[in-house]
Amino acid sequence: MSATTNDFDAAKIARNSAGARVDLVLVSQMVTRGAKVLDVGCGDGELLHLLGESRDVDGRGIELSREGVNECVAKGLAVIQGDADTDLADYPDDAFDYVILSQTLQATRHPRAVLEHMLRIGRHAVVSFPNFGHWTVRLQLLFAGHMPQTDILPYSWYDTPNIHHCTIKDFVQLCNTIGVKIEKAVALNAWGSPLRLNAPWWFWNLFGEQGVFLLSRKD
Protein backbone atom coordinates (compact mmCIF):
# COMPACT_ATOMS: atom_id res chain seq x y z
CA MET A 1 0.00 0.00 0.00
CA SER A 2 1.46 3.29 -0.96
CA ALA A 3 0.78 6.60 -2.62
CA THR A 4 -2.92 6.87 -1.97
CA THR A 5 -5.13 9.89 -1.53
CA ASN A 6 -5.80 8.73 2.00
CA ASP A 7 -2.27 8.67 3.38
CA PHE A 8 -3.09 11.44 5.72
CA ASP A 9 -5.88 13.85 6.31
CA ALA A 10 -5.45 16.67 3.80
CA ALA A 11 -8.47 18.49 5.20
CA LYS A 12 -6.51 19.23 8.37
CA ILE A 13 -3.62 20.90 6.61
CA ALA A 14 -3.44 24.65 6.88
CA ARG A 15 -4.54 26.69 3.87
CA ASN A 16 -3.55 30.19 2.85
CA SER A 17 -5.90 33.10 2.18
CA ALA A 18 -6.28 31.98 -1.44
CA GLY A 19 -7.44 28.57 -0.23
CA ALA A 20 -4.31 26.71 -1.32
CA ARG A 21 -2.64 24.21 1.01
CA VAL A 22 0.41 25.94 2.49
CA ASP A 23 2.61 22.85 2.15
CA LEU A 24 1.73 22.58 -1.55
CA VAL A 25 2.41 26.27 -2.11
CA LEU A 26 5.79 25.80 -0.47
CA VAL A 27 6.52 22.77 -2.67
CA SER A 28 5.45 24.65 -5.79
CA GLN A 29 7.77 27.52 -4.93
CA MET A 30 10.72 25.12 -5.00
CA VAL A 31 10.00 24.28 -8.64
CA THR A 32 11.34 26.51 -11.40
CA ARG A 33 8.88 28.00 -13.84
CA GLY A 34 8.12 25.91 -16.93
CA ALA A 35 9.85 22.79 -15.56
CA LYS A 36 8.89 19.22 -16.37
CA VAL A 37 7.51 17.67 -13.20
CA LEU A 38 6.40 14.21 -12.05
CA ASP A 39 4.17 14.18 -8.96
CA VAL A 40 4.31 10.75 -7.31
CA GLY A 41 1.16 10.07 -5.30
CA CYS A 42 -0.66 13.04 -6.75
CA GLY A 43 -4.00 12.35 -5.06
CA ASP A 44 -6.81 14.37 -6.59
CA GLY A 45 -4.34 16.52 -8.54
CA GLU A 46 -4.38 19.64 -6.33
CA LEU A 47 -0.61 20.14 -6.52
CA LEU A 48 -0.43 19.43 -10.26
CA HIS A 49 -3.21 21.93 -10.83
CA LEU A 50 -1.44 24.51 -8.65
CA LEU A 51 1.86 23.90 -10.47
CA GLY A 52 0.16 24.31 -13.84
CA GLU A 53 -1.60 27.52 -12.82
CA SER A 54 1.15 29.20 -10.82
CA ARG A 55 4.40 27.83 -12.30
CA ASP A 56 3.39 26.92 -15.85
CA VAL A 57 4.93 23.48 -15.49
CA ASP A 58 4.54 20.46 -17.75
CA GLY A 59 3.17 18.16 -15.04
CA ARG A 60 2.53 14.42 -14.91
CA GLY A 61 1.25 12.34 -12.02
CA ILE A 62 1.16 8.83 -10.62
CA GLU A 63 -1.60 7.87 -8.21
CA LEU A 64 -2.49 4.54 -6.67
CA SER A 65 -6.18 5.08 -5.98
CA ARG A 66 -8.44 4.63 -8.97
CA GLU A 67 -10.82 7.38 -7.84
CA GLY A 68 -7.93 9.83 -7.58
CA VAL A 69 -6.66 8.97 -11.05
CA ASN A 70 -10.01 9.17 -12.76
CA GLU A 71 -10.75 12.49 -11.08
CA CYS A 72 -7.38 13.85 -12.26
CA VAL A 73 -7.78 12.64 -15.84
CA ALA A 74 -11.28 14.07 -16.04
CA LYS A 75 -9.74 17.40 -14.98
CA GLY A 76 -7.41 17.18 -17.96
CA LEU A 77 -4.30 16.30 -15.93
CA ALA A 78 -1.79 13.75 -17.27
CA VAL A 79 -2.07 11.16 -14.53
CA ILE A 80 -1.67 7.39 -14.59
CA GLN A 81 -2.73 4.71 -12.17
CA GLY A 82 0.39 3.29 -10.61
CA ASP A 83 2.41 2.49 -7.52
CA ALA A 84 5.44 4.49 -6.38
CA ASP A 85 7.10 1.30 -5.15
CA THR A 86 6.90 -0.60 -8.42
CA ASP A 87 6.34 1.78 -11.31
CA LEU A 88 9.13 4.34 -10.95
CA ALA A 89 11.53 1.72 -12.30
CA ASP A 90 9.90 2.05 -15.73
CA TYR A 91 10.84 5.68 -16.18
CA PRO A 92 14.06 6.51 -18.02
CA ASP A 93 16.90 8.51 -16.43
CA ASP A 94 16.63 12.31 -16.48
CA ALA A 95 13.05 12.26 -17.79
CA PHE A 96 12.00 15.11 -15.49
CA ASP A 97 13.40 18.30 -13.97
CA TYR A 98 11.63 17.62 -10.66
CA VAL A 99 10.09 14.53 -9.12
CA ILE A 100 7.79 15.36 -6.22
CA LEU A 101 6.70 13.12 -3.37
CA SER A 102 4.19 15.08 -1.38
CA GLN A 103 3.04 13.51 1.92
CA THR A 104 3.54 10.02 0.50
CA LEU A 105 7.02 8.90 1.62
CA GLN A 106 5.72 7.41 4.86
CA ALA A 107 3.28 5.19 2.93
CA THR A 108 5.83 3.59 0.61
CA ARG A 109 7.18 0.09 1.21
CA HIS A 110 10.73 1.04 0.25
CA PRO A 111 11.27 4.75 0.96
CA ARG A 112 14.99 4.55 0.23
CA ALA A 113 14.48 2.89 -3.19
CA VAL A 114 11.72 5.38 -4.02
CA LEU A 115 13.99 8.28 -3.16
CA GLU A 116 16.84 6.84 -5.23
CA HIS A 117 14.55 6.35 -8.23
CA MET A 118 13.24 9.91 -7.86
CA LEU A 119 16.74 11.31 -8.20
CA ARG A 120 17.52 9.00 -11.11
CA ILE A 121 14.39 10.05 -13.04
CA GLY A 122 14.62 13.71 -12.08
CA ARG A 123 17.50 16.10 -11.62
CA HIS A 124 15.79 17.38 -8.46
CA ALA A 125 13.42 15.85 -5.96
CA VAL A 126 11.00 17.58 -3.63
CA VAL A 127 9.85 15.56 -0.63
CA SER A 128 7.38 16.61 2.03
CA PHE A 129 6.35 14.42 4.94
CA PRO A 130 4.78 14.58 8.38
CA ASN A 131 7.50 14.78 11.04
CA PHE A 132 7.19 11.92 13.51
CA GLY A 133 9.56 13.73 15.84
CA HIS A 134 7.07 16.53 16.51
CA TRP A 135 6.60 17.16 20.21
CA THR A 136 2.91 16.19 20.20
CA VAL A 137 3.84 12.81 18.76
CA ARG A 138 6.60 12.31 21.29
CA LEU A 139 4.40 13.24 24.23
CA GLN A 140 1.63 10.82 23.24
CA LEU A 141 4.00 7.87 23.22
CA LEU A 142 5.84 9.01 26.33
CA PHE A 143 2.92 9.86 28.57
CA ALA A 144 -0.19 8.27 27.10
CA GLY A 145 1.71 5.16 26.07
CA HIS A 146 -0.15 4.64 22.80
CA MET A 147 0.76 5.02 19.15
CA PRO A 148 0.41 8.71 18.33
CA GLN A 149 -2.58 10.09 16.43
CA THR A 150 -2.58 13.70 15.30
CA ASP A 151 -4.75 15.97 13.19
CA ILE A 152 -2.84 15.13 10.02
CA LEU A 153 -2.13 11.52 11.02
CA PRO A 154 -5.50 10.41 12.38
CA TYR A 155 -5.14 6.64 11.88
CA SER A 156 -5.06 3.88 14.45
CA TRP A 157 -1.92 1.75 14.37
CA TYR A 158 -3.81 -1.22 12.91
CA ASP A 159 -5.36 0.48 9.89
CA THR A 160 -2.85 3.15 8.94
CA PRO A 161 -1.49 3.25 5.38
CA ASN A 162 1.57 4.95 6.84
CA ILE A 163 4.07 2.19 7.40
CA HIS A 164 7.38 4.05 7.37
CA HIS A 165 7.15 7.09 9.60
CA CYS A 166 10.31 9.10 10.04
CA THR A 167 11.46 12.23 11.80
CA ILE A 168 13.13 15.17 10.09
CA LYS A 169 16.39 13.96 11.63
CA ASP A 170 15.86 10.45 10.22
CA PHE A 171 15.22 11.87 6.78
CA VAL A 172 18.35 14.00 6.84
CA GLN A 173 20.30 10.88 7.82
CA LEU A 174 18.82 8.93 4.89
CA CYS A 175 19.85 11.74 2.54
CA ASN A 176 23.39 11.54 3.87
CA THR A 177 23.45 7.74 3.60
CA ILE A 178 22.49 7.68 -0.06
CA GLY A 179 24.57 10.70 -0.92
CA VAL A 180 21.84 13.17 -1.74
CA LYS A 181 22.42 16.91 -1.58
CA ILE A 182 19.91 18.93 0.45
CA GLU A 183 19.45 22.13 -1.53
CA LYS A 184 16.80 23.55 0.72
CA ALA A 185 14.87 22.44 3.77
CA VAL A 186 11.87 24.00 5.46
CA ALA A 187 9.91 22.88 8.51
CA LEU A 188 6.31 23.99 8.91
CA ASN A 189 4.62 24.32 12.28
CA ALA A 190 1.07 23.23 12.95
CA TRP A 191 -0.29 26.50 11.53
CA GLY A 192 1.61 26.04 8.30
CA SER A 193 4.17 28.77 8.98
CA PRO A 194 7.84 28.03 8.28
CA LEU A 195 10.05 27.81 11.37
CA ARG A 196 13.03 30.15 11.77
CA LEU A 197 15.59 29.37 9.05
CA ASN A 198 18.57 29.64 11.40
CA ALA A 199 17.06 27.29 13.96
CA PRO A 200 19.11 24.15 14.67
CA TRP A 201 17.96 20.75 13.39
CA TRP A 202 16.84 19.60 16.88
CA PHE A 203 14.51 22.58 17.06
CA TRP A 204 12.96 21.73 13.68
CA ASN A 205 12.72 18.09 14.65
CA LEU A 206 10.77 18.99 17.78
CA PHE A 207 8.57 21.83 16.53
CA GLY A 208 8.15 21.12 12.82
CA GLU A 209 4.93 19.32 12.04
CA GLN A 210 6.02 18.75 8.45
CA GLY A 211 9.35 18.79 6.63
CA VAL A 212 9.70 19.96 3.02
CA PHE A 213 13.02 19.19 1.30
CA LEU A 214 14.46 20.15 -2.07
CA LEU A 215 17.10 17.58 -3.03
CA SER A 216 19.52 17.08 -5.86
CA ARG A 217 22.16 14.56 -6.85
CA LYS A 218 25.55 15.01 -5.30
CA ASP A 219 27.92 15.10 -8.25
Added chain:
Amino acid sequence: MVHVQPLQGQTAPDVPRDADHPRDSLIAHFGADKPLKLDAGLELSPFQIAYTTYGTLNADRSNAVMVCHALTGDQYVAQVHPVTKKSGWWETLIGPGKSIDPARYFVICPNVLGGCMGSSGPASTNPKTGKPWGLEFPVVTVRDMVRAQAMLLDHLGIDTLFAVVGGSMGGMQVLQWAASYPERVFAAVPIACATRHSAQNIAFHEVGRQAIMADPEWRGGRYHLEGSNPRRGLAVARMGAHITYLSDAALHRKFGRKFQDRENPTFSFDADFEVESYLRHQGSTFVERFDANSYLYLTRAMDYFDLAADAGGTLAHAFKGTQTRFCVISFTSDWLFPTSESRATVHALNAASARVSFAEIVTDKGHDAFLLDEPEMSGIVRGFLEGARKARGLTGR
Protein backbone atom coordinates in the same frame (compact mmCIF):
# COMPACT_ATOMS: atom_id res chain seq x y z
CA MET B 1 -36.37 -16.77 -34.32
CA VAL B 2 -35.31 -13.41 -35.71
CA HIS B 3 -37.34 -12.02 -38.56
CA VAL B 4 -35.33 -9.75 -40.78
CA GLN B 5 -37.51 -7.37 -42.73
CA PRO B 6 -36.63 -7.28 -46.44
CA LEU B 7 -35.21 -3.86 -47.17
CA GLN B 8 -37.34 -1.69 -49.41
CA GLY B 9 -36.68 -2.14 -53.09
CA GLN B 10 -34.34 -5.02 -52.44
CA THR B 11 -34.59 -8.74 -52.68
CA ALA B 12 -31.40 -9.63 -50.81
CA PRO B 13 -29.02 -7.74 -48.54
CA ASP B 14 -26.24 -7.81 -51.10
CA VAL B 15 -28.24 -5.90 -53.69
CA PRO B 16 -27.50 -2.88 -54.04
CA ARG B 17 -24.38 -4.02 -52.29
CA ASP B 18 -23.42 -1.77 -49.41
CA ALA B 19 -19.91 -3.08 -49.96
CA ASP B 20 -19.64 -0.79 -53.02
CA HIS B 21 -22.38 1.78 -52.51
CA PRO B 22 -23.03 2.26 -48.81
CA ARG B 23 -26.11 4.25 -47.94
CA ASP B 24 -25.88 7.50 -45.95
CA SER B 25 -22.11 7.67 -46.42
CA LEU B 26 -19.53 9.76 -48.19
CA ILE B 27 -16.96 8.02 -50.37
CA ALA B 28 -13.39 9.07 -51.16
CA HIS B 29 -12.10 7.53 -54.40
CA PHE B 30 -8.38 7.06 -54.91
CA GLY B 31 -7.46 6.53 -58.53
CA ALA B 32 -4.46 5.05 -60.31
CA ASP B 33 -2.38 8.12 -59.36
CA LYS B 34 -2.85 7.38 -55.66
CA PRO B 35 -2.17 3.71 -54.99
CA LEU B 36 -2.21 2.35 -51.45
CA LYS B 37 1.08 0.69 -50.57
CA LEU B 38 0.34 -2.39 -48.49
CA ASP B 39 2.50 -4.17 -45.91
CA ALA B 40 2.04 -7.34 -47.97
CA GLY B 41 4.25 -5.67 -50.59
CA LEU B 42 1.45 -4.98 -53.05
CA GLU B 43 -0.25 -1.82 -54.21
CA LEU B 44 -4.00 -1.48 -54.12
CA SER B 45 -5.36 0.76 -56.84
CA PRO B 46 -7.92 2.05 -57.38
CA PHE B 47 -9.60 1.86 -53.99
CA GLN B 48 -12.20 3.70 -51.98
CA ILE B 49 -12.88 4.63 -48.36
CA ALA B 50 -16.43 5.17 -47.13
CA TYR B 51 -16.86 7.54 -44.21
CA THR B 52 -19.27 9.71 -42.30
CA THR B 53 -18.70 13.13 -40.77
CA TYR B 54 -20.44 15.13 -38.05
CA GLY B 55 -19.97 18.79 -37.21
CA THR B 56 -18.02 21.43 -39.09
CA LEU B 57 -14.35 21.77 -39.85
CA ASN B 58 -13.13 25.08 -38.39
CA ALA B 59 -11.32 27.73 -40.42
CA ASP B 60 -7.80 26.60 -39.50
CA ARG B 61 -8.75 22.92 -39.87
CA SER B 62 -7.64 22.08 -36.36
CA ASN B 63 -10.74 20.53 -34.78
CA ALA B 64 -10.90 17.18 -36.61
CA VAL B 65 -11.44 14.06 -34.51
CA MET B 66 -11.08 10.68 -36.17
CA VAL B 67 -13.09 7.86 -34.66
CA CYS B 68 -11.80 4.37 -35.48
CA HIS B 69 -14.24 1.48 -35.31
CA ALA B 70 -13.75 -2.01 -33.92
CA LEU B 71 -13.74 -5.37 -35.73
CA THR B 72 -17.44 -5.51 -36.53
CA GLY B 73 -18.18 -1.79 -36.37
CA ASP B 74 -18.54 0.60 -39.27
CA GLN B 75 -18.82 4.28 -40.11
CA TYR B 76 -22.33 4.67 -38.66
CA VAL B 77 -20.96 5.83 -35.33
CA ALA B 78 -23.53 8.49 -34.51
CA GLN B 79 -26.46 7.90 -36.84
CA VAL B 80 -29.05 5.22 -37.56
CA HIS B 81 -27.52 2.21 -39.28
CA PRO B 82 -29.01 1.81 -42.78
CA VAL B 83 -29.17 -1.99 -42.53
CA THR B 84 -30.03 -2.71 -38.89
CA LYS B 85 -31.96 0.55 -38.28
CA LYS B 86 -30.31 0.68 -34.86
CA SER B 87 -28.81 3.89 -33.46
CA GLY B 88 -25.11 4.65 -33.96
CA TRP B 89 -22.69 2.36 -32.15
CA TRP B 90 -21.05 5.12 -30.08
CA GLU B 91 -23.90 7.55 -29.50
CA THR B 92 -23.13 7.26 -25.79
CA LEU B 93 -19.93 9.18 -26.47
CA ILE B 94 -20.54 11.16 -29.65
CA GLY B 95 -23.38 13.60 -30.24
CA PRO B 96 -24.84 16.91 -29.05
CA GLY B 97 -23.86 17.50 -25.41
CA LYS B 98 -21.77 14.33 -25.34
CA SER B 99 -18.02 13.98 -24.68
CA ILE B 100 -17.27 14.36 -28.38
CA ASP B 101 -19.72 17.04 -29.40
CA PRO B 102 -20.08 17.82 -33.14
CA ALA B 103 -20.75 21.42 -32.10
CA ARG B 104 -17.04 21.56 -31.19
CA TYR B 105 -15.35 18.92 -33.25
CA PHE B 106 -15.39 17.81 -36.87
CA VAL B 107 -15.84 14.08 -36.38
CA ILE B 108 -14.72 11.72 -39.14
CA CYS B 109 -15.50 8.00 -38.98
CA PRO B 110 -14.18 5.88 -41.84
CA ASN B 111 -15.07 2.28 -42.59
CA VAL B 112 -11.80 0.35 -42.34
CA LEU B 113 -9.92 -0.98 -45.31
CA GLY B 114 -10.98 -4.62 -45.63
CA GLY B 115 -14.42 -3.79 -44.21
CA CYS B 116 -17.74 -4.44 -45.90
CA MET B 117 -19.62 -1.16 -45.65
CA GLY B 118 -18.16 0.73 -48.58
CA SER B 119 -14.40 0.81 -48.08
CA SER B 120 -12.46 -1.50 -50.38
CA GLY B 121 -12.43 -5.04 -49.04
CA PRO B 122 -13.07 -8.64 -50.05
CA ALA B 123 -16.79 -7.96 -50.54
CA SER B 124 -16.16 -4.97 -52.85
CA THR B 125 -16.17 -5.26 -56.60
CA ASN B 126 -12.72 -5.86 -58.03
CA PRO B 127 -12.48 -3.16 -60.72
CA LYS B 128 -10.39 -5.44 -62.90
CA THR B 129 -12.95 -8.26 -63.08
CA GLY B 130 -16.19 -6.49 -62.26
CA LYS B 131 -16.84 -9.21 -59.66
CA PRO B 132 -16.43 -9.30 -55.88
CA TRP B 133 -12.82 -9.64 -54.81
CA GLY B 134 -13.27 -12.56 -52.43
CA LEU B 135 -9.94 -14.02 -51.42
CA GLU B 136 -8.25 -12.25 -54.36
CA PHE B 137 -8.27 -9.16 -52.15
CA PRO B 138 -4.79 -8.66 -50.63
CA VAL B 139 -4.35 -9.36 -46.93
CA VAL B 140 -4.25 -6.01 -45.12
CA THR B 141 -2.85 -4.90 -41.75
CA VAL B 142 -3.85 -2.31 -39.17
CA ARG B 143 -1.02 -0.18 -40.54
CA ASP B 144 -2.56 -0.41 -44.02
CA MET B 145 -5.92 0.68 -42.60
CA VAL B 146 -4.29 3.72 -41.00
CA ARG B 147 -2.32 4.50 -44.17
CA ALA B 148 -5.62 4.58 -46.06
CA GLN B 149 -7.11 6.84 -43.36
CA ALA B 150 -4.14 9.20 -43.69
CA MET B 151 -4.86 9.37 -47.43
CA LEU B 152 -8.49 10.17 -46.58
CA LEU B 153 -7.23 12.99 -44.38
CA ASP B 154 -5.13 14.35 -47.27
CA HIS B 155 -8.21 14.08 -49.48
CA LEU B 156 -10.14 16.19 -46.95
CA GLY B 157 -7.33 18.75 -46.83
CA ILE B 158 -6.68 18.17 -43.13
CA ASP B 159 -3.09 18.20 -41.98
CA THR B 160 -3.39 17.36 -38.29
CA LEU B 161 -6.01 15.53 -36.29
CA PHE B 162 -6.93 17.12 -33.00
CA ALA B 163 -7.62 13.62 -31.73
CA VAL B 164 -7.91 9.98 -32.74
CA VAL B 165 -10.27 7.92 -30.61
CA GLY B 166 -11.20 4.24 -30.73
CA GLY B 167 -11.73 1.02 -28.80
CA SER B 168 -10.53 -2.54 -29.38
CA MET B 169 -9.41 -2.81 -33.03
CA GLY B 170 -10.23 0.92 -33.18
CA GLY B 171 -7.77 1.42 -30.32
CA MET B 172 -5.13 -0.46 -32.28
CA GLN B 173 -5.66 2.01 -35.12
CA VAL B 174 -5.30 4.88 -32.65
CA LEU B 175 -1.95 3.51 -31.45
CA GLN B 176 -0.88 2.90 -35.04
CA TRP B 177 -1.81 6.48 -35.94
CA ALA B 178 0.36 7.76 -33.09
CA ALA B 179 3.25 5.52 -34.14
CA SER B 180 3.03 6.10 -37.90
CA TYR B 181 2.05 9.77 -38.00
CA PRO B 182 3.01 11.33 -34.66
CA GLU B 183 3.13 14.81 -36.17
CA ARG B 184 -0.46 14.47 -37.42
CA VAL B 185 -1.99 13.43 -34.07
CA PHE B 186 -2.32 15.97 -31.26
CA ALA B 187 -4.16 13.68 -28.86
CA ALA B 188 -4.81 9.94 -28.85
CA VAL B 189 -7.39 7.94 -26.90
CA PRO B 190 -6.79 4.19 -27.22
CA ILE B 191 -9.48 2.32 -25.26
CA ALA B 192 -9.63 -1.39 -24.30
CA CYS B 193 -6.81 -2.40 -26.61
CA ALA B 194 -3.17 -3.46 -26.78
CA THR B 195 -0.05 -2.81 -28.81
CA ARG B 196 -0.07 -6.43 -29.92
CA HIS B 197 -2.60 -9.19 -30.26
CA SER B 198 -2.04 -11.90 -27.65
CA ALA B 199 -1.72 -15.62 -28.42
CA GLN B 200 -5.07 -16.22 -26.72
CA ASN B 201 -6.75 -13.63 -28.92
CA ILE B 202 -5.18 -15.04 -32.08
CA ALA B 203 -6.46 -18.43 -30.96
CA PHE B 204 -10.02 -17.14 -30.57
CA HIS B 205 -9.84 -15.54 -33.99
CA GLU B 206 -8.63 -18.75 -35.53
CA VAL B 207 -11.63 -20.61 -34.13
CA GLY B 208 -13.89 -18.00 -35.73
CA ARG B 209 -12.16 -18.25 -39.07
CA GLN B 210 -12.28 -22.04 -39.04
CA ALA B 211 -16.02 -21.90 -38.32
CA ILE B 212 -16.51 -19.76 -41.44
CA MET B 213 -14.23 -21.84 -43.62
CA ALA B 214 -15.83 -25.10 -42.41
CA ASP B 215 -19.23 -23.93 -43.67
CA PRO B 216 -19.77 -25.62 -47.08
CA GLU B 217 -21.49 -22.42 -48.21
CA TRP B 218 -18.19 -20.57 -47.92
CA ARG B 219 -17.06 -22.28 -51.18
CA GLY B 220 -13.39 -21.48 -50.75
CA GLY B 221 -14.29 -17.79 -50.32
CA ARG B 222 -16.14 -17.66 -53.68
CA TYR B 223 -19.63 -17.56 -52.19
CA HIS B 224 -20.43 -14.17 -53.74
CA LEU B 225 -19.78 -15.61 -57.19
CA GLU B 226 -21.61 -18.85 -56.51
CA GLY B 227 -24.72 -17.34 -54.98
CA SER B 228 -24.28 -18.80 -51.52
CA ASN B 229 -23.47 -17.29 -48.11
CA PRO B 230 -21.72 -19.01 -45.17
CA ARG B 231 -24.27 -17.71 -42.67
CA ARG B 232 -23.93 -20.56 -40.23
CA GLY B 233 -20.16 -20.35 -40.13
CA LEU B 234 -20.17 -16.60 -39.66
CA ALA B 235 -22.89 -16.85 -36.99
CA VAL B 236 -20.84 -19.41 -35.05
CA ALA B 237 -17.76 -17.19 -35.34
CA ARG B 238 -19.79 -14.30 -33.94
CA MET B 239 -21.22 -16.40 -31.12
CA GLY B 240 -17.78 -17.49 -30.01
CA ALA B 241 -16.36 -13.99 -30.26
CA HIS B 242 -19.31 -12.48 -28.45
CA ILE B 243 -18.55 -14.55 -25.34
CA THR B 244 -15.08 -13.00 -25.25
CA TYR B 245 -16.63 -9.50 -25.28
CA LEU B 246 -18.57 -10.19 -22.08
CA SER B 247 -17.56 -11.58 -18.71
CA ASP B 248 -18.56 -14.45 -16.48
CA ALA B 249 -20.14 -12.01 -14.05
CA ALA B 250 -22.07 -10.16 -16.77
CA LEU B 251 -23.38 -13.40 -18.30
CA HIS B 252 -24.38 -14.65 -14.89
CA ARG B 253 -26.14 -11.41 -14.01
CA LYS B 254 -27.97 -11.26 -17.33
CA PHE B 255 -28.91 -14.92 -17.84
CA GLY B 256 -27.76 -17.13 -15.00
CA ARG B 257 -29.06 -20.64 -15.69
CA LYS B 258 -32.52 -19.40 -16.66
CA PHE B 259 -34.49 -21.40 -19.21
CA GLN B 260 -35.76 -19.77 -22.40
CA ASP B 261 -39.60 -19.76 -22.54
CA ARG B 262 -39.87 -23.09 -20.73
CA GLU B 263 -40.04 -24.52 -17.25
CA ASN B 264 -37.96 -27.65 -17.69
CA PRO B 265 -35.17 -28.90 -19.92
CA THR B 266 -36.40 -30.48 -23.16
CA PHE B 267 -33.75 -33.18 -23.17
CA SER B 268 -32.76 -32.08 -26.67
CA PHE B 269 -30.26 -29.73 -28.27
CA ASP B 270 -32.76 -26.94 -28.63
CA ALA B 271 -31.80 -23.59 -27.09
CA ASP B 272 -33.06 -24.47 -23.62
CA PHE B 273 -31.06 -21.79 -21.83
CA GLU B 274 -31.57 -18.06 -22.25
CA VAL B 275 -27.86 -17.60 -22.84
CA GLU B 276 -27.98 -19.99 -25.79
CA SER B 277 -30.94 -18.20 -27.29
CA TYR B 278 -29.17 -14.88 -26.82
CA LEU B 279 -26.04 -16.09 -28.59
CA ARG B 280 -28.03 -17.54 -31.48
CA HIS B 281 -29.75 -14.20 -31.84
CA GLN B 282 -26.40 -12.40 -31.83
CA GLY B 283 -25.14 -14.75 -34.53
CA SER B 284 -28.18 -14.56 -36.79
CA THR B 285 -28.50 -10.76 -36.70
CA PHE B 286 -24.79 -10.32 -37.34
CA VAL B 287 -24.83 -12.20 -40.64
CA GLU B 288 -27.43 -9.78 -42.01
CA ARG B 289 -24.95 -6.93 -41.91
CA PHE B 290 -21.49 -8.46 -42.14
CA ASP B 291 -19.48 -10.23 -44.80
CA ALA B 292 -17.80 -13.52 -43.89
CA ASN B 293 -14.64 -12.88 -45.90
CA SER B 294 -14.36 -9.42 -44.38
CA TYR B 295 -14.42 -11.11 -40.98
CA LEU B 296 -11.49 -13.28 -42.06
CA TYR B 297 -9.48 -10.29 -43.26
CA LEU B 298 -10.12 -8.03 -40.29
CA THR B 299 -9.38 -10.71 -37.67
CA ARG B 300 -6.17 -11.43 -39.58
CA ALA B 301 -5.21 -7.75 -39.50
CA MET B 302 -5.63 -7.73 -35.71
CA ASP B 303 -3.58 -10.93 -35.36
CA TYR B 304 -0.70 -9.37 -37.26
CA PHE B 305 -0.75 -6.22 -35.13
CA ASP B 306 2.48 -5.86 -33.12
CA LEU B 307 3.82 -2.32 -32.72
CA ALA B 308 6.95 -3.41 -30.86
CA ALA B 309 7.94 -5.81 -33.65
CA ASP B 310 7.53 -2.95 -36.15
CA ALA B 311 9.85 -0.82 -34.00
CA GLY B 312 12.70 -3.32 -33.81
CA GLY B 313 11.44 -5.17 -30.75
CA THR B 314 11.28 -2.30 -28.26
CA LEU B 315 7.80 -0.89 -27.80
CA ALA B 316 9.01 2.47 -26.49
CA HIS B 317 10.80 3.03 -29.81
CA ALA B 318 7.43 3.00 -31.56
CA PHE B 319 6.67 6.26 -29.74
CA LYS B 320 10.15 7.78 -29.61
CA GLY B 321 10.08 11.57 -29.39
CA THR B 322 6.28 11.70 -29.60
CA GLN B 323 4.58 14.97 -28.75
CA THR B 324 1.13 13.40 -28.83
CA ARG B 325 -0.83 13.37 -25.56
CA PHE B 326 -2.33 10.01 -24.74
CA CYS B 327 -5.29 8.91 -22.67
CA VAL B 328 -5.26 5.14 -22.21
CA ILE B 329 -8.40 3.53 -20.78
CA SER B 330 -9.04 -0.07 -19.71
CA PHE B 331 -11.80 -1.97 -17.90
CA THR B 332 -11.35 -4.26 -14.89
CA SER B 333 -13.40 -7.18 -16.28
CA ASP B 334 -12.04 -7.04 -19.85
CA TRP B 335 -10.25 -10.35 -20.33
CA LEU B 336 -9.80 -9.93 -24.09
CA PHE B 337 -7.65 -6.81 -23.64
CA PRO B 338 -6.90 -6.88 -19.91
CA THR B 339 -5.57 -3.91 -17.99
CA SER B 340 -2.09 -5.47 -18.02
CA GLU B 341 -1.98 -4.79 -21.79
CA SER B 342 -2.89 -1.13 -21.31
CA ARG B 343 -0.34 -0.88 -18.53
CA ALA B 344 2.35 -2.18 -20.89
CA THR B 345 1.34 0.52 -23.37
CA VAL B 346 1.58 3.14 -20.61
CA HIS B 347 5.01 1.90 -19.51
CA ALA B 348 6.29 2.19 -23.07
CA LEU B 349 4.82 5.69 -23.38
CA ASN B 350 6.47 6.69 -20.10
CA ALA B 351 9.75 5.30 -21.30
CA ALA B 352 9.31 7.51 -24.38
CA SER B 353 8.59 10.48 -22.06
CA ALA B 354 5.16 10.87 -23.61
CA ARG B 355 2.44 12.86 -21.92
CA VAL B 356 0.12 10.05 -20.89
CA SER B 357 -2.97 9.62 -18.74
CA PHE B 358 -4.19 6.18 -17.82
CA ALA B 359 -7.42 5.20 -16.13
CA GLU B 360 -8.86 1.80 -15.35
CA ILE B 361 -12.62 1.73 -14.96
CA VAL B 362 -14.34 -0.70 -12.62
CA THR B 363 -17.11 -2.63 -14.36
CA ASP B 364 -18.25 -6.24 -14.66
CA LYS B 365 -19.35 -5.76 -18.28
CA GLY B 366 -16.17 -7.06 -19.89
CA HIS B 367 -14.61 -5.84 -23.12
CA ASP B 368 -17.94 -4.53 -24.42
CA ALA B 369 -17.95 -1.91 -21.66
CA PHE B 370 -16.31 0.58 -24.02
CA LEU B 371 -19.43 0.53 -26.22
CA LEU B 372 -21.87 0.88 -23.33
CA ASP B 373 -23.00 3.87 -21.35
CA GLU B 374 -20.10 4.18 -18.90
CA PRO B 375 -20.37 7.64 -17.32
CA GLU B 376 -16.87 7.38 -15.89
CA MET B 377 -15.38 6.71 -19.34
CA SER B 378 -17.40 9.57 -20.86
CA GLY B 379 -16.22 11.90 -18.10
CA ILE B 380 -12.59 10.93 -18.59
CA VAL B 381 -12.72 11.31 -22.39
CA ARG B 382 -14.47 14.67 -22.01
CA GLY B 383 -11.99 15.96 -19.43
CA PHE B 384 -8.99 14.73 -21.36
CA LEU B 385 -10.16 16.32 -24.62
CA GLU B 386 -11.02 19.56 -22.78
CA GLY B 387 -7.48 19.73 -21.40
CA ALA B 388 -6.08 19.00 -24.86
CA ARG B 389 -8.33 21.67 -26.37
CA LYS B 390 -6.88 24.28 -24.03
CA ALA B 391 -3.36 23.15 -24.85
CA ARG B 392 -4.21 23.32 -28.56
CA GLY B 393 -5.70 26.79 -28.22
CA LEU B 394 -9.09 25.60 -29.45
CA THR B 395 -11.19 27.11 -26.66
CA GLY B 396 -13.62 29.93 -27.15
CA ARG B 397 -15.86 28.33 -29.70
